[in-house]
Amino acid sequence: MHYAKKVLIITFLLCITIFIISPFLMIIVTSFARGWFGTQWMPQEWTFDWYQWAFQVANIGAILKNSIIIAVLAIAMSLFIGMATAWAIARRPVPGKEILFSIILLPRMIPPITYALGISNIFYKLNLIDTYLGVSLAHVTLCLPFGILILSSTFEGLDQRIIEAAQVCGASRWRTFFHVILPLVMPGILAAIIFTFTTSYNEFTLTIMTYGPHTVTLPVKTYLAIGDGYWEVASAISTILLIPSLIVLIIIQRLLKPEKIVGGFKGV
Amino acid sequence: MKFSKILYTLLLYIITFVIFTTFNGCGSKDKELELTFIDTNSGANFQWFIKTKVIPEAEKTLNIKIHYVVSSGPEIIQRIKTWKEGKGDIHILLIKPKDLVDILSSDIPLETLYPDKVDRIPNITKCLEEYLTSVLGNNLNGRAALFWRSQMNGICNGSLIPNPPSSWKELYERRGEWTGHIGMIRPDAKSSGGRRFVYCFLHAFGIDFSIPFEELKNTSEWDDVWNKFKELYETMHKPLASEPPILFNQFKKEDVWISVYATDYTLWSRDKGMLPETTKAFTLNDGVTAGADAYLVIPSFILEKKRQAAYDFVNFLLSDEIQLQLISTMWQYPGTEIWDKVPEYVWENIPRWEDIKNTRIRITNNEAFNFIREHTMEVIK
Amino acid sequence: MKKITKQSLVTFSLLSPGLLAIGCLFFYPLFIIIKNSLAFEEEHIFYHYIKFLSSSNGLYVIGLTCLLAFGATFLSICLSILLILILRRKPIGHNFFKTLVLAPITIPGLICALGLLLFWDKNGWMNLIIQGIINRPIQVNYTIPGLLIFYTWLFFPYTFLITFSQVESLDKSIEEAAEVVGANRMQVLRYILLPLAKPGLLAGSIITFMLCFGAFSVPLICGGDYRPLSVSIYTTSAIYNRWDEGSAMAVIMALIQIFFLISYIRIMKRAR
Known part of the structure; x- marks a missing residue:
């Protein structure tokens, strides 16, 4: 009885594992497949052509560059803007803190497509469409609330007594900041960087309303490849894109609490 | 702790990479003559062809550097509108007829290639004059050259449909034979x-599309034919493919046996192993629309030196060598009249030009076309 | 008194960059959309709203969106409870499993969608397995059950992770106490575990629900004939170029979302 139950549980977990992993395996197999017709488990022929295509024709290199530049800009802006606000929320008396917080989190609660229309409208007038600045600014809308959320919880955890102790010991303001506060909040900032990076790297809705030929990011390229290219090539592109995502996944697993990421839903 | 160190190093690498690439982009100024060639017409197949075949050959023969960029027509037109004399940074444009009409109706000046520049671009004389003098009923006056002619045709899986229909009427009448296997986007x-x-x-x-749409939609014929179309829709594979790759996927799974789509793209995909080998094209003798023909234009507001190189490049694109590659490897009808040089095996794959040139339909009624785009799904529901 | 004003001035100046950014990037666009959605030329200022809501298509689209969101949320809750009951006892590989469920979160939705389309396709592996059992393929892609499966696959980790982190922190002794008193397994589940996990389930499922309701990239390529609100807004405005109608639909969507959020928060408060 006990043994049967164990087998049952393991089978169930195995099924769920297959359920989650197989789509990715299927992408990887498709990216190497040629002439995979009808109903067969594996393709007739294996090929690297689609990867060659992804680099030569689809210009994956340039697009990866775009994505990273936009993500770095978005992270920098979000943290720069968010730092001060998070500090004030965490460590200063602010009237109506809860309401303020829900206002800041509102962009994450309302479907992005609703205000993406407005953003693209404004950006057209300001000539921000198809610029790195424009696309990353659009990403800030989603990254900032998330950054503030993580940073303020980090700052809240900061013990006032340690700071005071440092000052009592005669440390200057700068010294206190660099040698006491910064090491304490660094893990929080790192978490904020990683989560805002995931947000920006995966963001699709706001990007498709503000992108142009010079600012095609990876998700947009995947969409275009699925929409008017070949699925074999789209799979090759996707396989290449999986690598940074897996790195982020490992980082989150190793360094941070996975539960935290739930605030940082990806670009839906 | 060790892991976080790796992470910091990684971050550092990324930042270095970004800084490096940003500055690298600013500093590159080649002494070599460089042309920017913008392509607003090609699908995946021609992007591959131009990038891996045409550009390397052209760079070798003409000894210039060509910067090939894929973009969208309306967006490029907006950009060219803001140019001033000598400040243009796009030297050759590959464009669809519809966008070309937009350029002509805006005040963007284009170089007149035919007949003014026949001595610089001798190959342009091989294009049919009617394509150079007018486009979609607008006066072109030789301000563009014709690179290719694209045509839609019937396509089917030959192993499942050995005797494809020869007309739309036959397709409609024999629809029962292929219930659930007719594909459409x-x-x-x-x-x-x-x-x-x-x-x-x-x-x-x-349906006579020369009648203005406002009148056309009130005719009794209009409703009759739509009812016929509804009957055809009943026998189609559902749900309809939302984009071409999905139609291709349906072909792969043998869910769809027959459809009407761009000949070049379909057959080339077949050659690349992305569609069954038995896929073939056939004509429908009561007319199929042209696809997007490709026109080459040279904007006027560019430097004289680059303009001369652009003429050479256009001449190169119209040379028999490239044009024959178009039809014999990409299955696209060439822009120039070189039918006698085309190898015979080509016609075993695609219908002969003589068979389709007279029934080729050009889309002239844009209101009706827009109606089809926005309301077909409601009408057939 | 003077000191307080100075202090609050500092607080305000610290708050202002964040608030300004949210204002410019979120509230101003929202305002623009509301302005665009109002029809000043038509006889009725809410013309586009009325047109959308009174058309059969409008109600259908809203119904479809709600159906998908509620259905997928429900499935996610069921799947999460099942998984938690198993993983709570820490079987072999439970850590690996916790990493695994992060995959749908950190990998771009479009890639997931492509994989799902391939996997559930008529000649995908899933169908090959099914064909081995019932001898004919089943159509999953581009159907409502298919969309529900896709949504659940993509968004259940949010419910699972939040609930799991809460259940993990629960005091094991309560459960043991119940067993000592003589409660059977079902009773423990019904009267002890579920009530304790309820806040976590609610908090997690609200996120799943929000994401399902606003999902855009997945229905855009996997939807087939089914086009929920987000896709309809995109097609109406960006493809048909009818920005005023699209804006009206966007406002309606935002209002529905806010309505659901508020009701959800109320339920959550009552649950506590």
Whole structure:
């Protein structure tokens, strides 16, 4: 009885594992497949052509560059803007803190497509469409609330007594900041960087309303490849894109609490 | 702790990479003559062809550097509008007829290639004059050269349909044979394939698209033919493909046996192993629309030196060598009249030009075309 | 008194960059959309709203969106409870499993969608397995059950992770106490575990629900004939170029979302 139950549980977990992993395996197999017709488990022929295509024709290199530049800009802006606000929320008396917080989190609660229309409208007038600045600014809308959320919880955890102790010991303001506060909040900032990076790297809705030929990011390229290219090539592109995502996944697993990421839903 | 160190190093690498690439982009100024060639017409197949075949050959023969960029027509037009004399940074443009009409109706000055520059671009004389003097009923006056002619045709899986229909009427009458296996792209998709399908069908059953749409939609014929189309829709594979790759996927799974789509793209995909080997093209003698023909234009507001190089490049693109590659490897009808040089095996794959040139439909009624795009899905529901 | 004003001035100046950014990037666009959605030329200022809501298509689209969101949320809750009951006992590989469920979160939705389309396709592996059992393929892609499966696959980790982190922190002794008193397994589940996990389930499922309701990239390529609100807004405005109608639909969507959020928060408060 006990043994049967164990087998049952393991089978169930195995099924769920297959359920989650197989789509990715299927992408990887498709990216190497040629002439995979009808109903067969594996393709007739294996090929690297689609990867060659992804680099030569689809210009994956340039697009990866775009994505990273936009993500770095978005992270920098979000943290720069968010730092001060998070500090004030965490460590200063602010009237109506809860309401303020829900206002800041509102962009994450309302479907992005609703205000993406407005953003693209404004950006057209300001000539921000198809610029790195424009696309990353659009990403800030989603990254900032998330950054503030993580940073303020980090700052809240900061013990006032340690700071005071440092000052009592005669440390200057700068010294206190660099040698006491910064090491304490660094893990929080790192978490904020990683989560805002995931947000920006995966963001699709706001990007498709503000992108142009010079600012095609990876998700947009995947969409275009699925929409008017070949699925074999789209799979090759996707396989290449999986690598940074897996790195982020490992980082989150190793360094941070996975539960935290739930605030940082990806670009839906 | 060790892991976080790796992480910091990684971050550092990324930042270095970004800084490096940003500055690298600013500093590159080549002494070599460089042309910017913008392509607003090509699908995946021609992007591959131009990038891996045409550009390397052209760079070698003409000894110039060509910067090949894929973009969208309307966006490029907006950009060219802001140019001033000598400040243009796009030297050659590959464009669809519809966008070309937009350029002509805005005040963007283009170089007149025919007949003014016949001595610089001798190959342009091989293009049919009617394509150089007018485009979609607008005066072109030789301000563009014709690179290729694209054509939609019937396509089917030969092993499942050995005797494809020869006309739209036959397709409609024999629809029962292929119930659930006729494929079409949604008319409201980004790809215009589905819209063209519907347009041809309506045309074949006697809709006269020269009548203005406001009148046309009130005629009794209009409703009759739409009812016929509804009957055809009943036998189609559902749901309709939302974009071309999905139609291709349906072909792969043998869910769809027959459809009407761009000949070049379909057959080339077959060669690349992305469609069954038995896929073939056939003609429908009551007319199928042209696809997007490709025109080459040279904007006037560019430097004289670059303009001369651009003429050479256009001449190169119209040379027999490239044009023959177009038809014999990409299955696209060439822009120049070189039919006698085309190898015979080509015609075993694609219909002869003589068979289709007289029934080629051009989309002239834009209101009707828009109606098809926005309302077909409601009408047939 | 003077000191307080100075202090609050500092607080305000610290708060202002964040608030300004949210204002410019979120509230101003929202305002623009509301302005665009109002029809000043038509006889009725809410013309586009009325047109959308009174058309059969409008109600259908809203119904479809709600159906998908509620259905997928429900499935996610069921799947999460099942998984938690198993993983709570820490079987072999439970850590690996916790990493695994992060995959749908950190990998771009479009890639997931492509994989799902391939996997559930008529000649995908899933169908090959099914064909081995019932001898004919089943159509999953582009159907409502298919969309529900896709949504659940993509968004259940949010419910699972939040609930799991809460259940993990629960005091094991309560459960043991119940067993000592003589409660059977079902009773423990019904009267002890579920009530304790309820806040976590609610908090997690609200996120799943929000994401399902606003999902855009997945229905855009996997939807087939089914086009929920987000896709309809995109097609109406960006493809048909009818920005005023699209804006009206966007406002309606935002209002529905806010309505659901508020009701959800109320339920959550009552649950506590």
